[in-house]
């Protein structure tokens with residue numbers, strides 16, 4: 001396999017990052033297909049969050065390469081990666097609590113991204129239509145006029161995913177999306193993720209194995225900054241090394 005293959009949404013090769021000599025990501029190679037939902041699992045400190053930090057540009061790699069849609073992005077800034085079509089959701093929601101759900105989605109439309117764009121921004125029919133589509137996807141179509149601060153914890157997480165979807169990203173990264181959610185919110189989040197990975201690649205970091213089973217096309221198991229195992233849920237679950245370092249605990 002080679003990163004010249006244009007069929008990958010994301011091609012990561014020999015990626016390394018050192019913090020004061022400690023390799024949090026150690027020569028890691030990973031390929032994500034278009035429209036693939038990949039779940040990354042592994043014990044605490046395995047390097048999962050650091051991997052997403054490197055992909056989105058929050059942290060700079062010490063070595064190796066990250067290609068997004070066959071374009072080298074390893075050295076470009078975080079905002080430039082967003083413009084190319086990457087979206088990253090962090091664990092704490094960053095919604096505008098005192099604006100309506102509609103407004104939260106509207107201000108996330110790409111033309112509002114620059115200061116000039118935001119000043120000149122008009123809520124056209126295109127924007128309204130996009131807000132409606134995204135609201136359907138995230139299950140908040142009947143909550144558009146509600147103040148976002150009044151949503152439940154789970155609904156706030158979905159709204160934040162919706163704000164990323166407004167930009168129609170081709171790669172979406174989610175770090176523990178069901179943390180703190182009720183059982184029914186977890187079920188709905190699984191359905192939501194299964195819906196939104198139809199048009200884009202999605203990488204999810206998750207610890208809840210029942211949830212992983214419901215969403216993963218493929219699972220990558222990380223350990224000490226490297227990939228320990230990769231493949232279907234069944235394959236990694238029955239891998240003795242994975243049971244030893246992660247699932248058996």
Ligand SMILES: Nc1ncnc2c1ncn2[C@@H]1O[C@H](COP(=O)(O)OP(=O)(O)OP(=O)(O)O)[C@@H](O)[C@H]1O
Pocket residue numbers: 019024042043044045046047048049050051
């Ligand atoms: N900026 C940094 N400076 C120094 N060390 C760091 C930095 N970021 C991460 N690390 C270290 O890198 C290792 C991997 O951390 P990371 O948060 O990526 O693990 P993780 O797999 O996401 O763990 P968890 O499941 O607990 O979130 C840890 O040992 C962490 O202490």
